[in-house]
Amino acid sequence: MNVRLHPDIEQAWQVLHTGKPLSFELASALGRLPDSEVLDLASLANKVKNRYAANGGKVHACSIMNAKSGVCGENCRFCAQSRHNNANVEVYDLVGEERVLDQARTLFGLGIDHFGIVTSGYGYRKVTPEFGRILGMIDLLHRELPGLKVCASLGMLGDEPAAELARHGIAHYNINIQVDPRRYDALIADTHTVDERIETIRRLRANGISVCCGGIIGTGETMQERISMIYELRALDVTVIPLNVLVPIDGTPLEGADPVSVAEVVKTFAICRLAHPGKIIKFAAGRETVMKDFQGLLMLSGADGFLTGGYLTTRGRDIADDQRLAAQVALFS
Numbered sequence: 418m419n420v421r422l423h424p425d426i427e428q429a430w431q432v433l434h435t436g437k438p439l440s441f442e443l444a445s446a447l448g449r450l451p452d453s454e455v456l457d458l459a460s461l462a463n464k465v466k467n468r469y470a471a472n473g474g475k476v477h478a479c480s481i482m483n484a485k486s487g488v489c490g491e492n493c494r495f496c497a498q499s500r501h502n503n504a505n506v507e508v509y510d511l512v513g514e515e516r517v518l519d520q521a522r523t524l525f526g527l528g529i530d531h532f533g534i535v536t537s538g539y540g541y542r543k544v545t546p547e548f549g550r551i552l553g554m555i556d557l558l559h560r561e562l563p564g565l566k567v568c569a570s571l572g573m574l575g576d577e578p579a580a581e582l583a584r585h586g587i588a589h590y591n592i593n594i595q596v597d598p599r600r601y602d603a604l605i606a607d608t609h610t611v612d613e614r615i616e617t618i619r620r621l622r623a624n625g626i627s628v629c630c631g632g633i634i635g636t637g638e639t640m641q642e643r644i645s646m647i648y649e650l651r652a653l654d655v656t657v658i659p660l661n662v663l664v665p666i667d668g669t670p671l672e673g674a675d676p677v678s679v680a681e682v683v684k685t686f687a688i689c690r691l692a693h694p695g696k697i698i699k700f701a702a703g704r705e706t707v708m709k710d711f712q713g714l715l716m717l718s719g720a721d722g723f724l725t726g727g728y729l730t731t732r733g734r735d736i737a738d739d740q741r742l743a744a745q746v747a748l749f750s
Contacts, residue, residue, distance in 0.1 A: 477722030540572025662703025690719025
């Protein structure tokens with residue numbers, strides 16, 4: 418018995434045959450698929466990942482360190498580190514370089530070759546003494562751990578800090594646009610603009626730095642708005658796309674947010690893959706706490722990377738468990 422695919426999924430198979438990204442119009446149609454069709458869409462996205470994704474079937478695994486925590490002046494609605502919110506979070510200034518080296522060495526020894534230094538706060542418009550300390554950390558990691566790809570997420574940047582990161586050999590810089598830019602101030606924050614983030618992305622790319630940029634699923638956005646965010650990332654031509662599923666944190670404005678369904682998350686990942694056939698798409702926060710038993714399904718719906726070991730203020734999965742997951746996912750490549 419021949420079982421016909423949904424017509425919009427049949428049309429989307431052109432991505433597998435040609436490697437050309439899905440059109441915005443067809444992506445919007447796929448966003449309206451009923452849940453009963455989602456596994457067919459996921460299967461197509463997995464095939465596209467296996468044929469075209471940058472990692473060639475390998476799982477991109479990275480880990481981060483919260484090197485400066487809390488008392489951030491920005492009012493991001495999801496974030497435990499904002500001083501506008503009332504979350505219970507550890508607060509400390511920029512840690513010492515030996516602490517960064519110790520954590521990086523441990524992770525590198527476990528097989529994680531991408532390590533990100535993350536700081537709370539608006540960012541660095543100029544090269545301050547604190548920013549200079551971070552540059553020193555990057556140099557130390559390069560000297561002591563050859564082969565480690567050092568990454569950073571330090572907020573918005575001016576021209577000089579962006580140029581310095583390039584000079585010090587940063588591998589990837591993470592700065593997310595989070596949602597459809599037209600909805601940023603309503604859904605995320607209004608103490609800064611999404612344009613400031615986009616300007617930083619352009620500065621980084623002008624300096625030859627690969628950008629890791631994605632968003633959050635579950636802030637109150639519609640599926641169509643998620644798709645608009647996905648296509649903004651195409652316009653920005655980012656290298657790595659991390660997708661987070663909101664983990665509502667007590668003491669933040671989103672603490673009581675309704676969870677997004679598994680089908681909605683799978684659909685979002687699959688559409689993202691079809692819109693970005695050759696990019697790395699990384700599953701970040703929400704794997705264990707929101708997706709739980711279905712996180713493996715996300716890795717078979719277009720994702721080919723994950724953040725492992727922790728998410729700044731929330732705990733992540735054990736690295737050994739994630740490495741086993743990566744090996745199991747590889748069986749479907």
